[in-house]
Amino acid sequence: MAGALPDDRALALQILNELRGPRVAAAFACGGLLALAGALMQTLFRNPLAEPYLLGVSGGAGLLALLGMAVGLAWPWVSALAFAGSLLALGLAAAIGGRMLARDHTPLLLAGVMLAAGFGAMIALVLSVTPAERLPGMLFFLMGDLAWTSQPGWLWVALTGAVIASLGLARRLDVLQLAPLKAASLGVAVAPTRWTLFALAGACTSLVVAQAGSIGFVGLMVPHALRRLGLTGHRFLLPAAVLAGGCLLVLADALARTLIEPRELPVGVLTALLGVPMMLWLLRKP
Amino acid sequence: MTLAARHLSLKAGARTLVDALELTLAPGEVLGILGANGAGKSTLLSVLAGLDAPAQGQVLLDGHPVLGLPPLTRARHIGLLPQGDEAGFFGSVSDFVGLGRYPFGESGDDVAPHLATWELAGLAGRSLATLSGGERQRARLAQLAAQQPDIALLDEPLTHLDPAHQARLLEWTRHRAESGHAVALTLHDPNWAAGHCDRLLFLHGDGRWQLGTPAELLNPASLEALYGPGTAALWRHAGLPLPV
Numbered sequence: 001m002a003g004a005l006p007d008d009r010a011l012a013l014q015i016l017n018e019l020r021g022p023r024v025a026a027a028f029a030c031g032g033l034l035a036l037a038g039a040l041m042q043t044l045f046r047n048p049l050a051e052p053y054l055l056g057v058s059g060g061a062g063l064l065a066l067l068g069m070a071v072g073l074a075w076p077w078v079s080a081l082a083f084a085g086s087l088l089a090l091g092l093a094a095a096i097g098g099r100m101l102a103r104d105h106t107p108l109l110l111a112g113v114m115l116a117a118g119f120g121a122m123i124a125l126v127l128s129v130t131p132a133e134r135l136p137g138m139l140f141f142l143m144g145d146l147a148w149t150s151q152p153g154w155l156w157v158a159l160t161g162a163v164i165a166s167l168g169l170a171r172r173l174d175v176l177q178l179a180p181l182k183a184a185s186l187g188v189a190v191a192p193t194r195w196t197l198f199a200l201a202g203a204c205t206s207l208v209v210a211q212a213g214s215i216g217f218v219g220l221m222v223p224h225a226l227r228r229l230g231l232t233g234h235r236f237l238l239p240a241a242v243l244a245g246g247c248l249l250v251l252a253d254a255l256a257r258t259l260i261e262p263r264e265l266p267v268g269v270l271t272a273l274l275g276v277p278m279m280l281w282l283l284r285k286p
Numbered sequence: 287m288t289l290a291a292r293h294l295s296l297k298a299g300a301r302t303l304v305d306a307l308e309l310t311l312a313p314g315e316v317l318g319i320l321g322a323n324g325a326g327k328s329t330l331l332s333v334l335a336g337l338d339a340p341a342q343g344q345v346l347l348d349g350h351p352v353l354g355l356p357p358l359t360r361a362r363h364i365g366l367l368p369q370g371d372e373a374g375f376f377g378s379v380s381d382f383v384g385l386g387r388y389p390f391g392e393s394g395d396d397v398a399p400h401l402a403t404w405e406l407a408g409l410a411g412r413s414l415a416t417l418s419g420g421e422r423q424r425a426r427l428a429q430l431a432a433q434q435p436d437i438a439l440l441d442e443p444l445t446h447l448d449p450a451h452q453a454r455l456l457e458w459t460r461h462r463a464e465s466g467h468a469v470a471l472t473l474h475d476p477n478w479a480a481g482h483c484d485r486l487l488f489l490h491g492d493g494r495w496q497l498g499t500p501a502e503l504l505n506p507a508s509l510e511a512l513y514g515p516g517t518a519a520l521w522r523h524a525g526l527p528l529p530v
Binding site: 043045046047048171174175177178179181182184185186187188189227232233 | 362365376378433
C-alpha cells in the first residue's frame with residue numbers, strides 16, 4: 001500500500017498531462033475560435049443570426065472528411081481533408097458571391113447557404129452508401145467531437161493570432177455595423193475590411209472543423225448572447241466571446257465525457273443542450 | 287473647403303441621369319437638390335461624397351479629385367447622410383452617434399452636445415433599434431453633426447421628422463453654412479426649398495439639369511417640368527403658398 005499512492009499520483013498526473021489537460025486546452029481554444037468566428041460573421045453579414053458555418057464551411061469539411069473515412073484513411077489525413085474541404089467551400093462562396101461585397105453581402109450569403117445545402121445533400125449520399133460499421137465515427141465528426149484533439153498548441157497559436165488581428169480591427173468593425181455606404185462615408189474601406197473578416201472567420205472555423213468536426217451553436221449563441229447582454233462594442237465583445245466560447249466548450253466537453261460514462265456523447269449535442277435554454281431565456285428578456 | 291463637379295455625368299445602366307453637370311458648392315452655401323423619384327439625387331450625393339465613380343467627369347475637393355483621397359482624409363472633410371439602414375447596428379444611441387468621430391481616430395465618448403442638440407440626451411443609453419423612425423433620423427443627424435464635416439451632403443434629411451424637428455434641421459443647415467461650411471440636401475417640398483436654400487439644383491432624370499436661385503426656378507411651369515403635369519396644383523390645393 002505504501003508504494004501505491006505515489007503510483008496513483010503518477011498515473012493521475014500522466015492522465016492530466018497527456019489526456020485531460022490537452023483536451024481541455026483544445027476545447028477552450030476551439031470554443032474561443034468558434035465564438036470569435038461567429039462574432040465576426042455577425043458583423044460581416046450585419047445579422048445577429050449569422051454563424052461560422054453559414055458559408056458552407058462545415059459542409060465542405062464534412063464531405064471531404066467523410067470521403068476520407070469511407071476509404072479508411074487515418075485521422076491526420078481525415079483532418080487535412082476536412083481543412084481542405086472547408087477552404088474549398090470558402091473559395092467557392094467567395095468566387096460565386098463575393099463580387100458585390102463593397103455594397104451588398106446578400107450574394108455571398110446566398111452562395112454560402114446554397115453551398116451548405118449542396119454539401120449537405122452529398123454528405124447524406126455518402127452516409128447512405130457507407131458500410132454500417134464506419135457510420136458512428138462519421139456521425140461523431142458531423143456532430144462535433146474533441147476526442148481526436150491531442151495537440152492543442154497550434155490551436156492556441158491560431159487563437160492568439162486571431163484575437164490580436166481582430167482586436168486591431170475592433171473600432172472599424174463597430175463602424176462596419178452601419179450600412180455599407182455610411183461606413184464608407186466615415187472612412188472605412190468596406191470591401192477590404194469585409195474580405196479580411198471573411199478570411200479571418202473562415203480560417204478560425206476551418207481550423208476547428210479540421211480538428212474537431214462541426215461543433216454547433218457556440219459560434220451562433222455566444223456572441224449573440226453577449227450582444228443581448230449589452231456588450232456591443234467589438235473592443236469588449238471579441239475578447240468576451242473568446243472567453244465565454246472557450247469556457248462553454250470546456251464545460252460541454254466535460255459533460256460529454258462524463259454524463260454516460262464510460263461512453264462519450266458528441267460535444268455538439270451538449271453545446272446545443274446547454275445553449276438552447278440559455279438562448280430562449282435571453283430571448284424572453286425585453 | 288469647396289466641392290466642385292466638373293462635366294459630371296451619371297448613369298443608371300444605359301440611362302443617363304445627369305449629363306455634364308457643372309456645380310461648385312462653396313463655403314457658406316445651402317444647396318437644395320430636387321427631382322422626381324429615381325432622378326439621380328442619391329446617386330449624385332454618393333458621387334459628390336467620393337463613394338462612387340461617375341460615368342464621366344470628376345469631383346474635386348479644393349482642386350483634388352475626391353476619388354483619389356485616402357478614405358479617412360475624405361471622411362474628415364465630407365460627411366454623407368444616406369437614407370437610413372441600421373438593421374445591423376446592435377449598440378446604444380450614444381455608441382451610434384459616437385461613430386461620427388471615427389474619421390478622427392477618437393472613441394466618440396464625448397458626444398453629449400450633439401445628443402442635446404437633437405434632443406437625444408434622454409435616449410442616449412437606449413438601444414438604437416428601439417427608437418421610433420423620427421428619433422432614429424435625429425440620431426443619424428447627430429452622428430453627422432459629431433463628424434463636423436466641411437461639406438455635409440444630406441439625402442432626404444427631413445424624412446420621418448415632425449415639423450418642429452424639420453425646422454430645427456433647416457436651422458442647423460443654415461448655422462453650418464454661416465459658420466463657413468457647405469451643405470447640400472435633397473428635398474421635395476418647394477416651400478422648404480424656397481425658405482432655406484441659397485440655390486437649387488433640379489434633376490430631370492433624363493440628363494437635363496437646372497441650377498439657379500429659388501426665385502429663378504420655383505414657378506409652376508418649372509415644377510411641372512420637374513415632377514409632371516398637374517403637380518404644381520398640389521401645393522395650391524393644400525392651401526400653401528407656392529413660392530414664385
